[in-house]
Amino acid sequence: MIFQLDVPPPRFGEFDLGGVLYHSNYFHIYELIRESFLAKGPSPYTSLVKNNCHLAVVESRQKFIKPIYYGDVFKAELSFSEVTRASATAEYRLYNQQTINIAQTKLVYIDSSTETFSVASLPQDLKVYFEKYKEKSLFQ
Secondary structure, three states: OOEEEEOOOOOHHHEOOOOEEOHHHHHHHHHHHHHHHHHOOOOOHHHHHHOOEEEEEEEEEEEEOOOOEOOOOOEEEEEEEEEOOOEEEEEEEEEOOOEEEEEEEEEEEEEOOOOOOEEOOOOHHHHHHHHHOEOOOOOO
């Protein structure tokens, strides 16, 4: 299964002088997608934070296929290619009539209740939610 989202257009300040979305600002879009996904599931990000837990990005990969220009309208898809005891690999596809960008972020579940953040097991309900959206990697 794939989670789909209409993405609000990025703000003018996120584009370079040529009117192209600056490469690092794609991460803001991925975060928006993850937050929207979590909001529809058993553990909205606000509840994770209240419980001193986070999903930390520890790896990322992107492939820029087409530029996003200021004013472009596009959609997003999210799935997970791998779910383990303490991590999940999120896969993103941004598209309009064709694929614009694909990306991957490895998220590790972190307990931040102590001074030294530690890796913790994903709560079972969150792990099941991620697994429901498990698909083949976009990078294969």
